[in-house]
Amino acid sequence: MLKPRITATRELVNLDGLWRFAVDKPAVPQPWHALLDGGTEAAVPSSYNDLFVDPEIRDHVGWVWYQRTVRVPRGWAGDRILVRVDAATHAGRVYAGNTLVAEHQGGYTPFDADVTDLVVAGEEFRLTIGVSNELTNVTIPPGSVTVAQDGRRSQKYLHDFYNYAGLARSVWLYSVPRTRxxxxxxxxxxxxxxxxxxxxxxxxxxxxxxxxxxxxxxxxxxxxxxxxxxxxxxxxxxxxxxxxxxxxxxxxxxxxxxxxxxxxxxxGIRTVEVRGTQFLINGEPFYFTGFGKHEDSPVRGKGHDDAYLVHDFQLLRWVGANSFRTSHYPYAEEVIEFADRHGIVVVDETAAVGLNLAVTGGLSGVGTKPTFSPETFGDQTQAAHAQHIRELVARDKNHPSVVMWCLANEPASHEDGARKYFEPLVSLTRSLDPTRPITYSVVMFATFRNDKIADLFDVLSLNRYYGWYLDNGDLASAERNLEKELRGWAERFGKPLIMAEYGADAMPGLRSVWDIPWTEDYQQAFLAMCHRVFDRVDAVTGEHVWNFADFATAPGIHRVDGNRKGVFTRDRKPKSAAHDLRTRWKLARRPASPRSSGS
Missing domain, CATH: 2.60.40.10 (Immunoglobulins)
Incomplete structure (x- = not known):
């Protein structure tokens, strides 16, 4: 899947800016690809939710419509002419005039619409893009829609970040030769x-x-x-x-x-290999330092922004991070290209977050329904997941910064049905790209004793919150329990362990001389405890703190204005923990791999 570029034979027009905008109203059926009226405009790229003060727009469940007039350059006669949508979260429809020219499922990978036969070089046409934010048990990520007694529709989902929607990345008009x-x-x-x-x-x-x-x-x-x-x-x-x-x-x-x-x-000429408990880049052991991140910023939501891109990478460099995971979806291709140019290593993740009904059971890990079944997440979900993998690999296969594919975040890998669900997806990924290792991020309910799919993967990425969700406020117990579990994974599987998530919420400015959760001091002590453990377990080959920056979540009693586990605030101010990480990763000159591959 080639990204549109300007070359000697191709041309490209950026369609970002203000588009006419409307939400779909099922009670008032109309052809939305016709001329939109009402005077509402939305910025592209951005999520639409935080642009408006009207809760009926922010909380809308279903289709919204973007529209603008586009003039085709007069020199494009004889070429194929296409519209490229870099992302429509979570489903998209493209109309040229009144004609549907493309449909796509999946909110984080691009798709094209060929409009050659419907437009004329030198003339204008009406371009309409519909975007739906609905998630169901057969979408990736999954979710469900409920209807209240008064008819209001509400979107439920199993991931802990806000379900931003819309045209969060750029839209393009481009030409290609007929022989291309x-x-x-x-x-x-x-x-x-x-x-x-x-x-x-x-x-x-x-x-x-x-x-x-x-x-x-x-x-x-x-x-x-x-x-x-x-x-x-x-x-x-x-x-x-x-x-x-x-x-x-x-x-x-x-x-x-x-x-x-x-x-x-x-x-970029380089090699990637897993050998024993080591992760090798160009034959040399590599130790991951960095974060799980999110595409998230005030007002824009998940809208891509080059200014935030540059600043975030500056903060990665300042703190001494060498890598990040694209939690929990593929990021904009501009982000991966920037990583290519600046030597930042990327773990590239699909949008498969929430394949775990056990979260409804709280810390017991016992859900009310099995996660993998025909009625919950079955063959149709797996097929959607497979298509996400195909599109991710097709888009990012040539990027040297991408060293590993992550197929899912926190699936119910401890439940019956997990192996039947994941084994074909692992085989598919290896067939599409046999050169990169693959991983998945392991939920706390799945242990080295009960996980059913760990042997299928090259690297085990563990999400662990001893000292926060477990042993909260008791870092001595957390330290013992974390080390015991990491040694269990290492001894049973003998594979590299990456700490894909570990962190504690901290409210900026909240301080205490005691170990009190939600303070900046506790976040510092929590991370220091984890690092002591990592340094004692040889199989640990990387640490990605959760999270780079605070981010928006669905409102609820468990979150105070979003998830506060960032070591930077949502507007990118450092908390005290950011300085501690800088000391560990940069000022202390931590080597790429501090240990041999032995346990």
Whole structure:
């Protein structure tokens, strides 16, 4: 899945800005792809929920509609013309005039709509995009819709972040030649001091393919002919965590001497491998330091914002983080590209969060219904999950910063049916990309004694909250229990352990000389306790604090204006714990891997 780019043969128009906006009203049926009226406008990209003060918009369940007039550049005659929606959360429909041209399920991966036969170069057309925020037992992520006695619809879901919706990423109009490159796949390796780049170029119709690889100075370092081949780079500069180096692959299609299409792709030469309890990048042990994050900011919700992107990466660098997990969905592709350019390692996660009905049972971990069944999460859910995996891998397979796929966050991996559900998804992921390890984030209910799928995965990512949800306020007991569990996982499975989540809520400015939960001091003490344990367990190969910054959640008695486990506030001010992490990760010069692979 190639991201639209401006090249010698392709053009691109950004459609971000203010769009006409309306919420769907089932009681007043109308053709929403017709001209919208009412004067309401919404910003793209952004989630619509926090833009307005009207609770009927913020809490709306169902379809909303965006619309604008688009002029096709007059030079595009003879090309294919497409609309690209980078994300429509959680389902999208695209209309050109009155004609439905595309539908898509899944809120965090892009899709295209071909409008060639419905528009004219140099003229305008009406573009309408519908977005639905409804979640059901057959969507990823899952949820349910309830109807109150007065007819109000309410969206319920099993994840602990606000269900922001709308066009949270950019919308584009772009042109491509009729004979064009449709996809490129690269796989890199290292052979002594040389690097290799295996490439595959897919085309719409047969054409002559030529490929060049340039270094960062623009010099050609390798070239090849044909749709498939291997490029060898002598004395290659490798893409390294903290030291990104990107070559540029230029793929071109020719008919004789006539250029038909061209597409550039940044390539980082590097290898990824799991060996014993070590995670290796370029053959060297790597220790993950960083966070689970969220696409979340005031007013914009999950709307992508380049200013926040730059500032967040500055804070990652300041605190000494070398990585993050895209919890709990694929982030905007601009985020992954930025990580490519700046040497930040990414664990790329699907939107499969909430596949766990045990959360309704509280800390007992006993749900009222089995998680995996035809009536709850069955074949249709699994099929939707599989499609999410296909689209995620298709979008991000060529990014060097992405070193591992995370297939789900906190599924009910301890329940009957988990293996039947996940084993085909693991096989699918390996068939789509055999080069990267895979993981899943393990919920606290699933232990090394009862988990049913851990052996299927390469790395075990553990979400553990001893000292917060368990042993709250008792860090001595929390330290003993956390170490006991980590050693149990290490001894049973002998795989790398990443602490994918550990953290404690802290209200900025709330202080105490005692270990009182919700204070900044307790958050500091909690993290220090966890780090002592990690340093004693050799199999631990990474630590991702939950969370990078405070974020919005559904309102309720368990949250005070959102989730407060961030070490930065929602507007990115550091809490005291951020300074402690900086000391551990950066100022103390923690090595990439502090231990050997032995237990």
């Amino acid at each position: 490159i449709t996809d490129i796949t690269v796989v890199t390796d290292v052979d002594g001091t040389a690097g290799t780049v295996d490439y595959s170029v897919e085309t719409s119709t047969a054409a002559e393919v030529r490929v060049r690889l340039r270094d960062e100075a623009g010099a050609v370092v390798a070239a090849g002919d044909g749709a498939n081949g291997r490029l060898r780079v002598e004395n290659a500069v490798l893409w390294q965590p903290g030291a990104a180096y990107l070559y540029r692959l230029e793929a071109e299609l020719f008919d004789g001497d006539v250029l038909l299409d061209s597409y550039p792709l940044d390539v």
